[in-house]
Amino acid sequence: xxxxxxxxxxxxxxxxxxxxxxxxxxxxxxxxxxxxxxxxxxxxxxxxxxxxxxxxxxxxxxxxxxxxxxxxxxxxxxxxxxxxxxxxxxxxxxxxxxxxxxxxxxxxxxxxxxxxxxxxxxxxxxxxxxxxxxxxxxxxxxxxxxxxxxxxxxxxxxxxxxxxxxxxxxxxxxxxxxxxxxxxxxxxxxxxxxxxxxxxxxxxxxxxxxxxxxxxxxxxxx
Amino acid sequence: xxxxxxxxxxxxxxxxxxxxxxxxxxxxxxxxxxxxxxxxxxxxxxxxxxxxxxxxxxxxxxxxxxxxxxxxxxxxxxxxxxxxxxxxxxxxxxxxxxxxxxxxxxxxxxxxxxxx
Numbered sequence: 001x002x003x004x005x006x007x008x009x010x011x012x013x014x015x016x017x018x019x020x021x022x023x024x025x026x027x028x029x030x031x032x033x034x035x036x037x038x039x040x041x042x043x044x045x046x047x048x049x050x051x052x053x054x055x056x057x058x059x060x061x062x063x064x065x066x067x068x069x070x071x072x073x074x075x076x077x078x079x080x081x082x083x084x085x086x087x088x089x090x091x092x093x094x095x096x097x098x099x100x101x102x103x104x105x106x107x108x109x110x111x112x113x114x115x116x117x118x119x120x121x122x123x124x125x126x127x128x129x130x131x132x133x134x135x136x137x138x139x140x141x142x143x144x145x146x147x148x149x150x151x152x153x154x155x156x157x158x159x160x161x162x163x164x165x166x167x168x169x170x171x172x173x174x175x176x177x178x179x180x181x182x183x184x185x186x187x188x189x190x191x192x193x194x195x196x197x198x199x200x201x202x203x204x205x206x207x208x209x210x211x212x213x214x215x216x217x218x219x220x221x222x
Numbered sequence: 223x224x225x226x227x228x229x230x231x232x233x234x235x236x237x238x239x240x241x242x243x244x245x246x247x248x249x250x251x252x253x254x255x256x257x258x259x260x261x262x263x264x265x266x267x268x269x270x271x272x273x274x275x276x277x278x279x280x281x282x283x284x285x286x287x288x289x290x291x292x293x294x295x296x297x298x299x300x301x302x303x304x305x306x307x308x309x310x311x312x313x314x315x316x317x318x319x320x321x322x323x324x325x326x327x328x329x330x331x332x333x334x335x336x337x338x
Binding site for chain 1: 223246248250252260268305307309311313315317319322323324325326328330336337338
């Protein structure tokens, strides 16, 4: 059992698809989870059908959705970095790394969950994860938290090998579905299809809902 | 937002000529376009809170619409606009939504800066 889990992702809903079951497994066993969310997904393209958002109102809507998702996940400590979607890779690296270090010093997590730098498709994902790793590297090896990283770029397993952490989260799949649904401005378009495929026992969707996979990031070797 | 009414848009453009305005101009095909289709050439651009002043401007086309502003020393235009609104902050928001309802382009003008 972990002492404290720190989840760090750039966008509201990054915590939903590949990680919600894992987060629930921690919060339901009484482990506190802190979630650092860097942006509010301000540059998202989904505006609802019929339109419920515009470019200027989207962040307010996403904030409400994020807070609801955290409530469903049992996360009581949400920290937002107030950055803008799609700009993480262009921000001042040293400043971002310092902000990560401050949170890590404050929370003292035994486990950090983030993306796998270089293997997470979206430039925000890769830049966020790279900053997390740099912050962890500054900690003395014996005091470092474990880092579980999420990778999903095309062919990543050919390079990284199979993920070494595979969580069966099937007992949380209903709650995970609700977390995904909470991000309705982003997921409304795909949610109904996904839910139906889940109910129809579509293998791809079942696998995605019931199993969450991470790579232990080799901080010492990076 | 509501579908563009070219006549009302033109009135709004005329009323705002000559003012110092903040502009937000953006096009995007989504961050996952190349992930879903490896051959897709992904492009996008984003400019927020640059200052412009235009001499005159027009909305043209039969929908989706094109909006072009003649600046004192240049031009700004956007293509593919479908919807618009003037929000409660008096910001003029134009957007182009694709057939799936996704935002593909935004062109916005405001006398006050947009939130960073």
